[in-house]
Amino acid sequence: MLVRELRARPHSWTQYTKGCSPLVLPFHALEWLLQWSAYYLSRWALLEVLEYLSVLSVLIGVIFYFSEAGDRQKQKHYQAWQVINTAQGKGGSGGRIEALQELNADGIPLVGVNAAGAFLQGVQLHGANLLRADLEATDLRDSNLERADLQYANLRSANFRQAKLRDSNLGNADLTGADLVNADLQGADLTGASLENASMNNVNLRGVRWRNIRSVAKANIYGVRNAPLGFVDWATRHGAVSTAGEE
Numbered sequence: 371m372l373v374r375e376l377r378a379r380p381h382s383w384t385q386y387t388k389g390c391s392p393l394v395l396p397f398h399a400l401e402w403l404l405q406w407s408a409y410y411l412s413r414w415a416l417l418e419v420l421e422y423l424s425v426l427s428v429l430i431g432v433i434f435y436f437s438e439a440g441d442r443q444k445q446k447h448y449q450a451w452q453v454i455n456t457a458q459g460k461g462g463s464g465g466r467i468e469a470l471q472e473l474n475a476d477g478i479p480l481v482g483v484n485a486a487g488a489f490l491q492g493v494q495l496h497g498a499n500l501l502r503a504d505l506e507a508t509d510l511r512d513s514n515l516e517r518a519d520l521q522y523a524n525l526r527s528a529n530f531r532q533a534k535l536r537d538s539n540l541g542n543a544d545l546t547g548a549d550l551v552n553a554d555l556q557g558a559d560l561t562g563a564s565l566e567n568a569s570m571n572n573v574n575l576r577g578v579r580w581r582n583i584r585s586v587a588k589a590n591i592y593g594v595r596n597a598p599l600g601f602v603d604w605a606t607r608h609g610a611v612s613t614a615g616e617e
Contacts, residue, residue, distance in 0.1 A: 380405040458484050467493045474498045565589045586610040
């Protein structure tokens with residue numbers, strides 16, 4: 371903001387040019403005229419009013435900016451959902467990684483989202499609400515789904531290699547044929563989940579809730595790490611296999 375101050379009245383031309391060399395007289399004349407111009411303008415109330423109006427316009431702009439924040443947020447979410455819905459049934463990412471992360475970061479539930487067959491490698495959806503989501507055959511390698519709610523989700527043939535699923539809720543999720551090789555399922559809830567034909571080689575099972583798993587028929591549990599006491603025996607009795615290959 372400019373600080374305006376009343377200027378002192380400049381000297382008269384005679385006083386100003388007293389003892390002045392004729393060679394520099396034109397420069398002094400310009401300076402003298404500018405001093406008188408500044409003097410009169412400093413007393414012009416219109417300029418002061420315009421200055422206050424400019425400050426006021428900035429203030430109004432700031433108020434409008436914050437008052438419309440909610441609308442901008444809604445527009446951002448609408449555009450993110452458009453990206454996700456438009457790409458349904460298509461391979462590749464199609465901008466869905468960024469859209470899903472953005473919605474989750476803003477606390478928007480992703481209930482029932484359809485990203486089947488999408489390439490979502492490395493997606494960061496910590497704590498996401500993915501209840502009844504359709505992620506069949508989705509590439510979720512190296513993703514972060516810690517504490518995510520994946521209850522009743524369709525995860526058939528999904529690729530969860532090296533994925534972080536710590537403390538996630540996989541209750542009643544369909545993991546038939548899923549690739550869980552080297553995934554971290556520590557503390558995950560597998561109550562009612564189907565792991566039929568799933569590849570579970572080297573998966574971390576520390577602290578998982580497993581006693582009410584619906585099916586492990588033909589699941590490969592070779593090399594499972596930190597398996598809870600009794601899990602391997604129970605899984606073997608219920609049709610799981612343990613072979614070095616991943617098929």
